[in-house]
Amino acid sequence: MRINCPLCGTRDRREFTYYGDAVYANRPAEGAPIEAWDDYLHLRDNPAGETRDLWYHELGCSAWIEVTRNTVTHEISATRLLTDRKKPAKRGKKT
Amino acid sequence: MPSLIEKTACDGLLPVTEAGMTLSECVPLRITSVAPLAGKDRAFGAALKAMGLGWPKPGQSLANGEAKTVWSGRDQAFLIGVTPDGLDDLAAMTDQSDGWARMRLEGPGTEAVLARLVPLDLRATAFPVGSAARTGLNHMMMVLCRTEDAAFEIMVFRSMAASAVHELHHAMKAIAARTAAL
Known part of the structure; x- marks a missing residue:
């Protein structure tokens, strides 16, 4: 499996570390209700289809990357730097 | 004060030669991690240009004699072989000279040696000088x-110098044995 790092280009999966669902990056605001923290820490969707994950380019450029992949087809449809999240997702290379 | 012996990272480990390929330690040079301060990218790039270098794009290294800049991550690069005087207002800098082991692998077959250890396409067409x-x-x-066409520079954390030399020398010996058997 290969993942397209927006900085380094297409790299081997061994260079990356999987962190989890991309909602980890959406930390509740200070003073958020306990339910929001419970949701943030423990509750995850389990979609049959498109999902977003956080990957860390550990053995590469140390960038945090948001990977959009399909749990049914295993296709990776897009990758982007976590810092670019507010911009629309750029279509990445198909693996 | 105890009297300490100054040693380079690969002291006593290198050079090694196998079948015309040589792994040697690079001359120790100043290594500075540089990251432009907010809004100072252009000014810092211009300062590097004035040194005959420049700010490297991702995957790029710009050299001027022994001096060079090497892209090392998002908004971050290594400045090697230059004393970064007068850059304090332009970039966040860390002296990492003693933190790295720098090695040079050269000779015919170096791509094949690295192919055993590195998950990248290192052919000259995909990874040029x-x-x-x-x-x-x-x-x-x-x-x-x-x-160069047949020379790579390798930087690993200094604490891993012996492991890196072991891995590279092992791969060099394997390639040399294959070449001899053909």
């Missing part, structure tokens, strides 16, 4: 540059 990559040397983090 002036290319730089942060990638893995087996399980170690590495900064790799192609400095």
